[in-house]
Amino acid sequence: MTTETAGAGALLALMRDGHARTRSDLVKLTGLARSTVTLRLEALLDRRWIVPAEGPVSSGGRPATAFTFNTGARLVLAADLGVMHARAAVTDLGARVLAERRAGIAIAEGPEKVLDWLIEAFTGLLAETGHTLAEVCGVGVGLPGPVSHGTGRPVSPPIMPGWDGFDVPGRLGARLGAPVLVDNDVNIMAVGEHWSTGRGTAHMIFVKLGTGIGSGLITEHRLHRGAQGAAGDIGHIRASAEAADALCRCGNTGCLEAVAGGGALAARLRAEGLDADTAWDVVRLVRAGDRTAVTLVRQAGREIGQVLASLVNFFNPGVIVIGGELADAGEHLLAGVRESVYSRSLPLATAHLNIRVSELGEQVGIIGAAVLVIEETLSPDAVDRSLT
Template identity: 70%
Template sequence: MTTEAAGAGALLAILRDGRARTRTELMQLTGLARSTVSQRLDALLDREWITPAGDAISSGGRPAVAFAFNGEARLVLSADLGATHARIAVTDLKTRVLAEHTQDMPISQGPEHVLGWLVDAFGALLDDCGRTLADVCGAGIGLPGPVEHGTGRPVNPPIMPGWDGFDVSQWLRERLGAPVLVDNDVNIMALGEHWAAGDECEHLLFVKVGTGIGSGIITEHRLHRGAQGAAGDIGHIRVLSAGDQLCRCGNTGCLEAVAGGAALAARLRALGEDAADARGVVQLVRSGSPLAVQLVRQTGRDIGEVLASLVNFFNPGVIVVGGDLADAGEHLLAGIREVVYSRSLPLATQHLTMRGRLLGDRAGVVGAAVMVIEDALSPQAVDRSVTTG
């Protein structure tokens, strides 16, 4: 493959905005010679990354052929594995969900059991789509614990016995025959919500309130993972209301120890209410339980205490609240807003929006797909694909 064709990835990056363009338009945008543009387009066509648009564009002379990004060229496998349940999906390269499945799947059953199920479940979804693993460009996996993103290995995950140091990426790659990217579940949810919010949302903080509490940080349209992938673990920040309450991490006084779904459910059970987990708490709120409503509102205030400091420090434009407890509706958000607006600097909250998630339970699988798509369609990766055939 020629040097000119090897720059095809940058051309594809332009076409990914969804607008079809002619050779002449691409020459004007890039400043490249017509022959160079043609060679790069031919390379992208050969790999089916682009396709001729349906209608030729005419300016009075011979109609010019326009080219558009082919979102159906490859498939992506994505999985959002939570503490007790899993959601998986097959998407195209525009994150359109082609098939999906949810199932109770305790992460505590260990990596080989859970990942073995995942491989079989992915196969079933591909069958539903009439496609095979040969059509897959990659898989994205979200796990409910700290993950070293560069290696795809969980690191001391508190609710994932047997997973510490397990090479999730390699184990799955050997069975799927495609690259596998792994991240913390809150990070992939943040990616999904940022994707849904669009380009105008430059700085976003996603807060997951479920069995535990965590956050994902988007700054300048990029996910911030930190040096080792541990950024955003706000559930273990100390809060005054927690006192000396023991947390599952081994420390005392953590936000999660008083505001996590497991902690709320335990407190409601001690008060005579039937709440097995975070979802049980939400059911009580929806049924009008005064105790549940009061506790969820206070949970919002406790979370708001931590978020007020983060708003001053990070100055996000949007805070999105997700996770199982987010389904409790305005009770949780009202508690958060009450404290954030009263304790954060006026400049930091001047244009701040706090809202629920746009994607609902799909945020994780969409975000996992985004993680894979951005990797597979990076200019460098596309150049490799067109030069290796």
């Protein structure tokens, strides 16, 4: 790779906004010499990172060729592994899902069984779409527990027996022949929601309300993982004093998850004689208009809102996004959350605060896992290395 093409990755970054641009456009944008821009464009064209746009662009003289980012240059394998479900998908470099597969496989069945299903699902999806592993630039995986960002290994996950310290990137990378990025599932959801619907928001909290409770933090448009990757674990913050005796699966009492998580709500509904085993069952009862379920979910929203109010005062987000299975309970849940947040937070912190349900729904994890890989693959340095 010549010195002139060493900055091709930075040029590609400019072209990822979806707009077709000519050589003259890029010369004006970058201030580079036309010959340098031409060399970098040729390098990107050679690896299919960009392609000629359909139809030449005319500004009154001879029509000039425009170029655009090629989202089909590579493929991404993305997975969202939950407590009781697994999703796998193939996407392009625009995070567009080309094919998807789902299964009701529990994370507690262990890493070998779950990851073997994932490998089989990925290879099957590639075959269905007429592609091969050679076209894959990376694999992104979300896990429902703490993950060391540096190693991609789960760290003491409370609901994932057999997963502690398991080499997830090594297992998948050896079978799929591509780099593997692993993160906590709520982190990838935060990334997916921000990338797809919230790029204009610099500070966001994504809250996942499912069997458990967690959050992902976006600050200055970037995912905030903390020193060890444990940032955002709000499920084990102590809830209200009334819930002090509630036993949590982490071993402590009074945790928010033990009071307002989908598993805890289902257990309380069972105690009332209702048929509820999962967070989905809680939502089903709410949608059916069951008064006990509606009252319970609204109160859970208040408990969650009390914890979020502290985060709002401390972090001052512009948006709080509610996702996960319980988000489908709709306004009954949101009403409780908003009631506590707006009554317990500073007026300045809530003046322009938007609290809403995820716009991506159940696909948010898949999109986020894909985006992790896309941003890594398309970083200027990575693109420059691909041209050597």
